Amino acid sequence: MEFNPNNNVVKRCLQGMGMEEKGKPEEASKLFHQAWDEATNDFEKFLAAHYVARHQKNVSDKLKWLEASLQFALTINSDAVKSAFPSLYLNIAKCNEDLSEPDKAKENYELAASFKDKPSDKGPFYHGTKADLQVGDLLTAGGSSNYKAELKMNHIYFTALVNGAGLAAALAKGNGCERVYIVEPTGSFENDPNVTDKKFPGNPTRSYRSQAPLKIVGEVTDWVRQTPEELHIWREKLANNKGEIIN
Structure with missing residues (x-):
């Protein structure tokens, strides 16, 4: 799956980020949910879930969406996605900490660190x-x-x-x-x-x-x-x- 700025879901996410920059989080959240509703493949769902997660009101809901983003990412054998694993596991670990789940937090912090190696991309x-x-x-x-x-x-x-x-x-x-x-x-x-x-x-x-x-x-x-x-x-x-x- 190749990243394409002309992809409709990517465009929705860009529009949502634009609303964030303008200080309009509710409009941003609507656009990210729209991206999720329009997503048709695992790559699009991975992206959309990532953005829906950061507009959740409570930690449990944020964790649910982050874990959804991770699960879609894990199904994609692509260097475009592997580079997201450190931040995904790190954010999941922070949610585990906030929910008083130290064992899960430790596991996900370790997973985040394990993916911080040099890029595995072979090109061309x-x-x-x-x-x-x-x-x-x-x-x-x-x-x-x-x-x-x-x-x-x-x-x-x-x-x-x-x-x-x-x-x-x-x-x-x-x-x-x-x-x-x-x-x-x-x-x-x-x-x-x-x-x-x-x-x-x-x-x-x-x-x-x-x-x-x-x-x-x-x-x-x-x-x-x-x-x-x-x-x-x-x-x-x-x-x-x-x-x-x-x-």
């Missing part, structure tokens, strides 16, 4: 840019951020979703053609903390970063292009984003 991996590069070239950290020009990046970023790399290419600085390269990490890598557990649970966009170079091993030309209107919306979001980049 992609990097989107407007730079004209060749097979065998190395992409290295130290370049300027696409989103804050004054910031020199300590990591090089990549994703396992070709459409995500295509979007990154479209948003990249420069006047060159949009290019999506197939890359191989030459060292260890981690979940991108700028997206992991920020809006959606875990790392559903399968976004990663490394301090070691990425080696270009190929190029793809087939991915879903954004319309000019969609790109305008993305650029506006980035321009209005006041959050700090974890570098």
Whole structure:
């Protein structure tokens, strides 16, 4: 199951988060319940239940929805979902504590810690840019951020979703053609903390970063292009984003 921002359930969750940001929790809760009612597969139900959980009035109901989200997540063999396990088990453990269930809390805290290993994603991996590069070239950290020009990046970023790399290419600085390269990490890598557990649970966009170079091993030309209107919306979001980049 690949994360898709155009998915109707994902859109409902995004709308709900927008209501949260505007200080309208009741409207947010309605949208998250609507997402749950419209969910048709385990991935959609995992996402929707996660958001319904955080608007529950009491701990028991919150725990019920978190456990529902976890059960759907456990049925999905996907790296997009595995990265959510630490936060899911952690939140369940906190509910166990509040309900005076120390043994269950201990078990779930331990499970949360057990899933905090390095990403298990095997790729293939992609990097989107407007730079004209060749097979065998190395992409290295130290370049300027696409989103804050004054910031020199300590990591090089990549994703396992070709459409995500295509979007990154479209948003990249420069006047060159949009290019999506197939890359191989030459060292260890981690979940991108700028997206992991920020809006959606875990790392559903399968976004990663490394301090070691990425080696270009190929190029793809087939991915879903954004319309000019969609790109305008993305650029506006980035321009209005006041959050700090974890570098």
